[in-house]
Amino acid sequence: MQAIKRKKQKETIIESFFLICAFVAVISVLAITVFVFYNGLKPFVSNSYPLWDFLTGVEWRPGSNMYGIFYMIVGSIFATLGAILIGVPVAIFTAVYISEMAGSRIGKVIRFAVELLAGIPSVLYGVFGLGIIVPYVLKISPMAQGESLLATILVLAIMILPTVVSISETSISAVPREYREGSYALGASKIQTIFKVVLPAARSGIMTGVILGIGRAIGETMAVMLVCGNPIAGIPTSLFDQIRPLTTNIALEMGYASGVHQELLYSTGVVLFIFIMIINLAVNKLVKTKVGS
Amino acid sequence: MSKSLKKVLVSLLIGATVLTLAGCGSSGSTTSTTKDAISGEINGGGSTSVQKIIDAAGSEFTALNPEAKFTYSGTGSSDGIKGATAGTYSFGCASRELKTEEKGNLTELIFAYDGIAMVLNPANTVTNLTKDQVAKIYMGEITNWSEVGGADAPIVVVSREDGSGTRSAVEELVGFEEKLKADATIKEGNGNVQTTVAGNTNAIGYVSLTFVDKTVKAIDVDSVKATVDNVKNKTYPISRPFLAMYDESKVDDTTLAFLDFLMSAEGQAIVEEHGGIAV
Numbered sequence: 341m342q343a344i345k346r347k348k349q350k351e352t353i354i355e356s357f358f359l360i361c362a363f364v365a366v367i368s369v370l371a372i373t374v375f376v377f378y379n380g381l382k383p384f385v386s387n388s389y390p391l392w393d394f395l396t397g398v399e400w401r402p403g404s405n406m407y408g409i410f411y412m413i414v415g416s417i418f419a420t421l422g423a424i425l426i427g428v429p430v431a432i433f434t435a436v437y438i439s440e441m442a443g444s445r446i447g448k449v450i451r452f453a454v455e456l457l458a459g460i461p462s463v464l465y466g467v468f469g470l471g472i473i474v475p476y477v478l479k480i481s482p483m484a485q486g487e488s489l490l491a492t493i494l495v496l497a498i499m500i501l502p503t504v505v506s507i508s509e510t511s512i513s514a515v516p517r518e519y520r521e522g523s524y525a526l527g528a529s530k531i532q533t534i535f536k537v538v539l540p541a542a543r544s545g546i547m548t549g550v551i552l553g554i555g556r557a558i559g560e561t562m563a564v565m566l567v568c569g570n571p572i573a574g575i576p577t578s579l580f581d582q583i584r585p586l587t588t589n590i591a592l593e594m595g596y597a598s599g600v601h602q603e604l605l606y607s608t609g610v611v612l613f614i615f616i617m618i619i620n621l622a623v624n625k626l627v628k629t630k631v632g633s
Numbered sequence: 634m635s636k637s638l639k640k641v642l643v644s645l646l647i648g649a650t651v652l653t654l655a656g657c658g659s660s661g662s663t664t665s666t667t668k669d670a671i672s673g674e675i676n677g678g679g680s681t682s683v684q685k686i687i688d689a690a691g692s693e694f695t696a697l698n699p700e701a702k703f704t705y706s707g708t709g710s711s712d713g714i715k716g717a718t719a720g721t722y723s724f725g726c727a728s729r730e731l732k733t734e735e736k737g738n739l740t741e742l743i744f745a746y747d748g749i750a751m752v753l754n755p756a757n758t759v760t761n762l763t764k765d766q767v768a769k770i771y772m773g774e775i776t777n778w779s780e781v782g783g784a785d786a787p788i789v790v791v792s793r794e795d796g797s798g799t800r801s802a803v804e805e806l807v808g809f810e811e812k813l814k815a816d817a818t819i820k821e822g823n824g825n826v827q828t829t830v831a832g833n834t835n836a837i838g839y840v841s842l843t844f845v846d847k848t849v850k851a852i853d854v855d856s857v858k859a860t861v862d863n864v865k866n867k868t869y870p871i872s873r874p875f876l877a878m879y880d881e882s883k884v885d886d887t888t889l890a891f892l893d894f895l896m897s898a899e900g901q902a903i904v905e906e907h908g909g910i911a912v
Contacts (some may be wrong), residue, residue, distance in 0.1 A: 593796050
């Protein structure tokens with residue numbers, strides 16, 4: 341009797357220990373959310389800076405009390421869109437090649453390279469961008485500097501490759517063999533099978549990869565900070581214009597800021613947070629439909 | 634029970650005696666250093682511009698006083714002031730004058746001066762700019778090198794991030810406060826500015842005189858060369874003080890000993906060795 345009771349007690353203790361571990365993540369996300377939102381909404385609640393001016397302003401001059409982030413929102417969206425436009429096709433074709441075409445040896449090499457790419461610290465992408473991509477962009481740019489939307493897009497496109505490749509590859513490999521065999525039996529070629537059968541069947545998994553890639557691109561900071569130029573104003577109108585994404589605005593100035601300036605950097609974080617939450621909700625929805633179908 | 638109580642009392646007494654003696658020591662003559670070994674941890678922080686100097690002085694100080702530990706985090710002037718006020722740093726450093734609202738209870742100590750060099754790509758033929766020209770370039774009124782005697786090429790303006798001590802010092806000393814042109818490239822840190830200027834023929838930037846290396850060219854301002862001597866004799870127009878500060882009520886003896894060392898002939902030699910200008 342006693343032994344059983346003790347055993348049960350032990351179980352409960354271990355179980356609650358696991359529960360505590362599980363709560364670390366939950367508590368962290370709650371703490372971060374509350375902290376960022378509390379600080380970020382303060383200036384608007386206390387009316388020290390109008391929300392409308394913050395969201396629609398196109399100049400960031402803390403010393404002159406001008407805190408507009410509209411041009412940063414545009415910059416972040418353009419950079420992300422560009423990275424997706426270039427990175428996603430490359431990533432999907434890589435995934436198709438690895439899972440459908442490459443022999444097992446060359447497939448392994450490519451997969452290894454992609455995994456390695458995922459492990460490179462982002463600041464090194466930035467250094468690479470500043471040393472190689474920026475001077476190259478400068479050569480073809482009508483502007484006098486190479487730091488630009490284009491340089492940012494190129495760096496981000498490389499950075500999202502691992503995410504999109506690995507998730508796409510997993511979902512392509514998960515497409516049942518019978519689908520392909522059925523397609524071949526109807527006389528379709530390999531390419532036709534890939535584009536008409538395999539990719540549509542793996543669609544939701546690929547979309548999940550793309551959306552996670554978007555999340556990575558919009559949240560990237562260190563690599564971008566070195567190649568985007570970070571101007572204090574100006575909506576980008578060409579690929580060669582400099583941009584200041586939301587993330588670098590926070591990273592550049594948080595160390596020095598105080599008062600309203602600091603609070604509005606948190607507000608920038610809130611805007612970024614909302615973007616990321618929308619992306620995550622989209623992922624959840626996609627994953628659900630995948631399970632449902 | 635009573636034995637342990639006794640022990641506590643005795644150790645408290647000893648502690649009090651030591652503290653009183655230490656108090657006497659520091660209030661006594663300041664010229665002769667006490668024979669007691671200086672121990673304890675000093676953690677300073679603040680301006681990145683002073684980092685080279687403070688780090689060197691710190692390692693010399695700990696070499697002389699092996700019992701002491703020294704760290705300095707280069708996090709920016711404003712952070713140094715905040716840290717010194719809050720007591721999270723034993724002392725803070727700033728590379729600019731303190732604003733009135735920042736002063737609080739802080740005791741300030743100027744331990745060096747600094748010059749800020751305007752730097753161009755070595756391929757640029759311009760060798761001198763007036764302060765007014767620099768201001769106009771940074772405000773976007775002069776946009777081509779031909780307007781200041783150089784080649785017919787657009788000027789790429791490189792500046793530091795908002796809140797940087799170097800940036801506010803330059804804006805104030807040159808006279809374009811809060812009027813930086815909108816499309817200036819913003820780089821974080823002296824090193825990044827230098828890398829950018831070294832990599833772009835048409836760029837202009839500014840870095841601490843202590844940071845200038847051979848990848849870029851420091852130009853004359855108002856026909857005065859950007860040299861240590863010229864900052865010292867106050868002819869070079871873009872210069873500023875390096876400050877250390879602490880809260881009198883929170884500071885410890887080890888920190889004060891370090892600051893004393895920094896102001897001594899030996900400490901000032903380290904300042905000069907690392908490109909700063911001795912006071």
